[in-house]
Amino acid sequence: MSKTIKIGTRDSELALWQANTVSKKLNDLGYKTEIVPVKSDGDIILDKPLYELGITGIFTKTLDVAMISGKVDIAVHSMKDVPTALPQGIVQAAVLQRANVLDLLVHKGDTDFLNSNGTIATGSLRRKAQWLNKYPTHKVEDLRGNVNTRMQKLKDNNWNGAIFAAAGLERINLKPSEFINLDWMIPAPAQGAMLVVAMENDNFVLDAVAQLNDIESEITTYIERQFLRTLEGGCTAPIGAIAKYNEHDDTLHFKGILLSLDGKQKFEIEKTVPINEWKKLGFYAAKEILENGGEALMKELKEQLKK
Numbered sequence: 245m246s247k248t249i250k251i252g253t254r255d256s257e258l259a260l261w262q263a264n265t266v267s268k269k270l271n272d273l274g275y276k277t278e279i280v281p282v283k284s285d286g287d288i289i290l291d292k293p294l295y296e297l298g299i300t301g302i303f304t305k306t307l308d309v310a311m312i313s314g315k316v317d318i319a320v321h322s323m324k325d326v327p328t329a330l331p332q333g334i335v336q337a338a339v340l341q342r343a344n345v346l347d348l349l350v351h352k353g354d355t356d357f358l359n360s361n362g363t364i365a366t367g368s369l370r371r372k373a374q375w376l377n378k379y380p381t382h383k384v385e386d387l388r389g390n391v392n393t394r395m396q397k398l399k400d401n402n403w404n405g406a407i408f409a410a411a412g413l414e415r416i417n418l419k420p421s422e423f424i425n426l427d428w429m430i431p432a433p434a435q436g437a438m439l440v441v442a443m444e445n446d447n448f449v450l451d452a453v454a455q456l457n458d459i460e461s462e463i464t465t466y467i468e469r470q471f472l473r474t475l476e477g478g479c480t481a482p483i484g485a486i487a488k489y490n491e492h493d494d495t496l497h498f499k500g501i502l503l504s505l506d507g508k509q510k511f512e513i514e515k516t517v518p519i520n521e522w523k524k525l526g527f528y529a530a531k532e533i534l535e536n537g538g539e540a541l542m543k544e545l546k547e548q549l550k551k
């Protein structure tokens with residue numbers, strides 16, 4: 245127990261909250277820790293929509309490098325920001341118990357626009373496509389930056405609202421009184437989950453961190469990321485997925501969605517299976533979409549998003 249576990253994190257308030265949470269849990273188990281904040285390119289380049297940066301993993305790459313070069317022992321991420329393929333040598337060490345998975349719309353007190361014309365803001369292709377699918381007459385403006393920056397930009401602009409992950413706002417006490425739970429919107433794969441990654445040969449650290457793993461969160465995020473991985477092949481597309489375990493009948497309920505950028509085309513899938521079928525659920529759900537028109541849409545999306 246002598247080694248101090250160095251915890252790499254982005255330096256946003258949310259990322260630091262998440263790293264501190266992992267740090268405290270490790271301290272409670274008797275491990276010594278040290279937080280090492282690292283700036284990531286995703287935080288520095290604020291003027292371009294995320295998808296124009298053309299790669300997934302822009303938030304996690306800097307921390308991967310810090311870990312491979314030995315500056316940190318583990319990294320704490322919002323799991324939805326982590327590409328489905330981890331770099332060589334880096335492994336998933338723990339998925340912490342998942343928080344609120346939903347997206348929510350923060351508004352300014354007046355929700356009449358939901359029944360007419362409105363403008364909302366989001367930088368996420370997934371949120372934009374689902375919003376336009378439901379509200380085809382609305383406008384969607386681009387909104388980038390960390391949670392605090394985005395909340396400030398909402399105040400500074402005359403948009404009717406902006407979409408956030410509930411988990412992010414709740415963690416840093418930024419959830420305002422004026423919001424609507426978007427329970428119809430399918431969240432990002434692994435939304436609301438925190439992931440700890442480590443080096444695959446670092447047994448001391450892997451044993452320590454494994455004690456933070458929540459098996460139900462590990463399984464549901466595995467299913468959602470398998471769905472994403474089977475559909476995407478490396479590009480950022482409007483894809484949502486949510487798996488839920490039902491303890492009453494020992495089943496898994498899965499919903500997945502793939503849309504065109506303008507939200508006009510939508511492929512949805514919903515499945516309930518016994519728990520012992522978890523391993524391939526995401527794969528089969530994605531295959532079903534691909535075989536029923538999703539493959540052509542994915543090809544189109546790859547062309548549109550290629551930069």
Ligand SMILES: NCc1[nH]cc(CCC(=O)O)c1CC(=O)O
Nearest residue numbers: 322325408409411412435436437
């Ligand atoms: N893309 C940024 C990001 N990455 C993780 C969270 C919040 C925590 C989570 O969703 O797990 C957020 C903020 C948001 O989407 O509003």
